């Protein structure tokens with residue numbers, strides 16, 4: 442268990458295309474007061490067959506809650522956790538296991554995934570064991586993430602294949618580039634994450 446390796450997570454609290462449905466799985470609902478936060482996550486929705494959220498065809502985990510609040514964000518409905526549902530991570534992983542054969546990987550976006558570092562680290566840990574290609578979006582820059590000194594954040598950054606970082610900036614949307622919402626956002630591949638110290642402030 443990741444929790445055993447890194448210690449308990451704490452609960453602190455990117456933007457992508459609206460209205461691409463997929464799975465509304467009400468069976469995911471659990472009682473918030475009974476939740477073990479390292480084993481559950483605030484989820485807005487999952488959707489399948491996305492070809493704009495990372496390389497190839499992807500299953501997308503869109504988390505609920507974003508503390509960044511970029512002006513002009515395309516997905517303001519994801520900003521509040523309560524617009525989503527607190528769901529067991531095991532349910533999400535089961536959904537991925539059942540459908541990954543039709544996809545090239547999984548993307549985690551939001552909302553802001555790094556507002557829930559413990560639960561996202563647990564998902565990354567379980568997807569790595571399955572050999573799944575993982576892309577994560579963040580409205581933070583990688584330098585800002587590293588500055589937090591959080592073990593779960595460090596685990597995520599060093600165990601994913603692609604990070605797309607930086608806030609959405611409305612004035613920079615033209616020719617933003619593949620998978621990105623604005624020109625300032627960067628694609629940071631695993632080889633660079635392996636040299637993570639170069640991103641420290």
Ligand code: SF4
Pocket residue numbers: 455456457507508509510511512514515516517519551552553579580581608609
């Ligand atoms: S990080 Fe910015 S673009 Fe992403 S969900 Fe939050 S406000 Fe929207």
